[in-house]
Amino acid sequence: MISHLFKLIWNKKKQNFLLITEMFVSFLVMFAVFTMIVRAYNNYRHPLGFEYDDVWVASYMTPENIQSDDSAALFQDVLRKQLQSFPQVVEAGFSGHNFPFAMTMSNSMVSSDQNEGVMTNFYNADDNYLKVLNAKMLSGRWFSKADDVSKSPVVVINRKLQEELFEGKNAIGKYIEYGGDRLKVIGVMENMKDKGTYTPVENGLFKRIDAGAAKWTSNILIKVKPGADAVFEGKLFKALSNTIGTSVEIEHMDKKLTRQNKLSLIPMIIMLVVGGFLIINVALGLFGVLWYNINKRRSEIGLRRAVGASGNSVSKQLVGESLVLSTLALLIGLFFAIQFPLLKVFDLPASVYLVAIALSVAFIYILVFLCALYPGRQAAAIYPAVALHEE
Amino acid sequence: MIQLKQIEKSYRTDTIETLALNRINLSVFQGEFLSIMGPSGCGKSTLLNIMGLLDAPTKGEVLIDGRLTTHLSDKQLAHFRNQTIGFIFQSFHLINDLRVLDNVELPLLYRKVSASERVQLAKEALTKVGLSNRMKHFPSQLSGGQKQRVAIARAIVGRPQIILADEPTGNLDSAMGNEIMDLLLHLNATEGTTIVMVTHDETMAKKTHRLVRLFDGAQVNDHTLKQVYA
């Protein structure tokens, strides 16, 4: 039966060429759309790894009169104490500019004995950072006052970096090379998805904010009690402005997350709208053309009925023909799509591409099946006597 | 008027070559009403198509009005058909999307004729076939005989010297068929138009001037029924 279908299609290759091209291009479009969706869903499945409710961020410009490292560290202590004096403040910790859901990024190459050249995000964090965000340690410990006297600089890395840099073995006590420095790993923390709900987990390396870095870290993460309102925020703003003396901005992390997610979702929504429109267009077109083709073949169908094919088998044959057509289109499409995981285009995991390919193949089959179903049914209703008489 | 010299026509499929026409020599004189008969598949329609320059012979020459047509381009052929030949088909081939008047106008569209003149000529042609009261109808609103009369009007509107009719009465009952036949005879008699008609119907063929019989692509009989012009 299949070879019979292939023969039919091959003999009409000229007419079918355009249909195949259309299905092929539709497959590519769906492949692009599904790749985006699968990627976003994969990211979405990972837990955030920290809590952002009731966390505010106060950002300021370090005043110009603070020049020396020591005075900067002292200035941070003053601010920390001032914040903790508010009863509504649970905890406050300093961070570099790339705190969670900020637009800023900071990354660099690091290496270890096992592995050379891994790209990772660099974060600056103080002793309270972990508690403010309620992030989880996997092994080892977070920074503490004791690290003031540590000989080599200490760092905490996330689980993903441990996997990539130390091949998943315990990294505690090992060293990371970075631009001539040797950084000692004292802790491994659970991954934090700090760029938004739909973004991937990335490598992360946390450096303790020491006296030298204090001048450059001018963002305070503040965990407040639930129910802290704008009245309190106004008070806090006034107090900080008076202490700091430069421009201060207070933002809420949940709002920042919403904005960050919008940035990931808007391109996806646009893609979906455009893709959806294209697919509706193609579906209508396929339906029309298949319907027309079947109508044109009434006498052939009449003959098949006359020589003993049942109505059901005729409609099965017509749907089958369309599916064979789409198989040809999909084979060409697969050839192109499979290059993406093979050549590692766009640095996405192969699994994302493979799932996207599977989904788009299924999608095109279903689409073609649905478009051929009604015309096929209609063909089954053709009476051989009538159809043959028409010729 | 029409001269066919050593016409051969063969169709080639993947492996077999079928000969549809085999060395046909035939002259049609001006003002003659010729009918062609023969069993199904003997090549009658192919012969008519070649006469009408719709199809090119594999070998041989077609001369119309003394002009050799072998090397004419698509454009020249189109022009030639438009000027000298009118067609009538068994299944009418009217354009269903156009009204009767627009259908009849069709050949004039491909000439430089003003719109008002087109309408004028089309109305005249429709009057000749007795359908002046159906001008605004669509073909689907007409009976088979009326449709064929529209087709005749379309064939004569450009005043061609030759009319080629491919089983004009084949799809009609005998009463309507006779009507159409009378119309063609009248046309031939009054306007002097040369008519070549392919038919299955012996009684229709008997009414024409000359009858040519074909069998398996070859001419077997040429029988003059009435001497018109020497």
Added chain:
Amino acid sequence: MLKNYFKIAIAVLKRRKFFTFISLFGISFTLTILIVATAFIDNATSDNYPEVNRDRSLYITSVQEKGLKNHSQMNSPASFYYLDRYVSTLKTPVKVAISSFYAVTNAYINNKRLAINLKYTNDEFWDVFQYKFIEGKPYTLQQINNGEHVAVISEDTKRDYFGDLPTVVGKYIEADNVQYRVAGVVKSVPVTMPLSYADLYVPYTVSKTDYRQKTLMGNYTAVMMAATKADVPKMKEEYAAIVAKIKPDDKEYDEFISIADTYVASFIRNSPLGSSDESGISKLVMAASIFLLFFMLLPTLNLVNINISRIMERSSEIGVRKAFGASSSTLVGQFIVENLILTFLGCIIGIIISFIILQLMNNTNMIANMHLTINGTVLLYSMAACIIFGLISGVYPAWRMSRLQVVTALKSQ
């Protein structure tokens, strides 16, 4: 002849209503997406309130220091000091607007927080950008030099901060923990214009950071306005000559680079597409064209497929026309005209749909203060796209049709 084509085109459209619907749907929605997208691009790139002098202006949005040894580089907006010293003194520009990038700060009113975007400007800022003052007027050079705490606020800020007060000039607004006296209220600008957008405009002299600091990098941008459009290249050269003489302030770097660009180029150069050597516009245009090609490919293929089906359905008509003297080229012409009529119809529907969508976007204020319109250029381009669309999707089927043998065409009914 054309009238006849028109008649038959309409008849064909009416006969196969489903095919007509598919064709019109494809054409009109493709066009709608194109028009809406171009309306956005047009809104972002062409002269719009208050940036009406873009065609005779050049933009300095960043300065760059490059180290040749280890390929290091640093990018940043310029400092006020740099722009004031090197750009304001240029001879070709008639006006130079210097302003900071807007920064968010907070104001608290009636126990509610109000995020306020603050911009520091010089006085010529108000000449280069043509703001519409609803009340009051901009602050003067005198006021700037005196370091007065005066401000121009946007209409939105007036509503959010002061509520329904009819006039607010002379009243005080507290933002960033500072009291400013309102000097004027301007019509709001959409956030898509980062150089002119802000809620609160104040003199650079009241900035909390020291604007006199002698560094090259900072947080300011400049817009140079020439007397006429013809002076723009001269202005670009004059600036390039000055930049060539400047040494980086950091010893780690060897080269100081800054380029005065046109509005669009200034943005693309700072994107991943651009670099100091090329603005990246050509790359962007190329990427956009490839996307556009891909986007138009499917509807075109669809239309070609449908057209072929339609033509084959009309084989009897084609046969008759050929028999009665239509040449192949005449028939190709007829079919292309028919297809153009169809695309034109789709075009009109598309324009109507786009108009409705843009109105909806404007009325729901999807992007605050952004007013999207279909202007003449957009319309013209859309029409051109339409005609190309109609030609492309008509030519191949028409060619297929004209090659149809009369004999087979007449048989297949």
